[in-house]
Amino acid sequence: MNKILLILAASCMLISNACTQTGKVLTTTTTTIPEASQDKAAPSNAYPKVVEKIEKTPEEWQSILSEEEYRILREAGTERAFTGKYWDNKKEGTYYCSGCRLALFESDTKFKSGTGWPSFYQPIDEDYVGTKTDSSHGWSRVEVVCGRCDGHLGHVFEDGPKPTGLRYCINGNVLMFEPFKK
Numbered sequence: 001m002n003k004i005l006l007i008l009a010a011s012c013m014l015i016s017n018a019c020t021q022t023g024k025v026l027t028t029t030t031t032t033i034p035e036a037s038q039d040k041a042a043p044s045n046a047y048p049k050v051v052e053k054i055e056k057t058p059e060e061w062q063s064i065l066s067e068e069e070y071r072i073l074r075e076a077g078t079e080r081a082f083t084g085k086y087w088d089n090k091k092e093g094t095y096y097c098s099g100c101r102l103a104l105f106e107s108d109t110k111f112k113s114g115t116g117w118p119s120f121y122q123p124i125d126e127d128y129v130g131t132k133t134d135s136s137h138g139w140s141r142v143e144v145v146c147g148r149c150d151g152h153l154g155h156v157f158e159d160g161p162k163p164t165g166l167r168y169c170i171n172g173n174v175l176m177f178e179p180f181k182k
Ligand SMILES: [Zn+2]
Pocket: 097, 098, 099, 100, 101, 102, 146, 147, 148, 149, 150, 151
């Protein structure tokens, strides 16, 4: 009788051990796979119906962004005028956030501002860009941030062309351009 009990107890321990181990493996799998696929899936999810915020730690951002992208997006930096990407790009296509690949602007709303930064009068979708009041440098400006990853993109001013009268002055080094597919 005791023997049977021992065997039962032993097999229970084995089973529970096996379960715990499987559980561990499963937990690890479920926490790593969505994280990795989220980054990979981001480019195909450039036009979400509802924008779901992406939050990462500074270390996580550092691991996926270049130093320049990190400085601008995460530390509200600015590239020097006429030195960044796309200020003079006249090709037709879409500009994405280089932090999260959200589609931000299209070439038909880009205009020549003479500032040395890519300038647009309207974003693709109002929900795709956010604004914040920026009181740094002694005067009040309106900061433009990515609607999904909250990364700093540039500033918006009210001296733009029709129809909006707005000038989204954006750091080209945090944009990714993709020509329209023909
Ligand atoms: Zn973004």
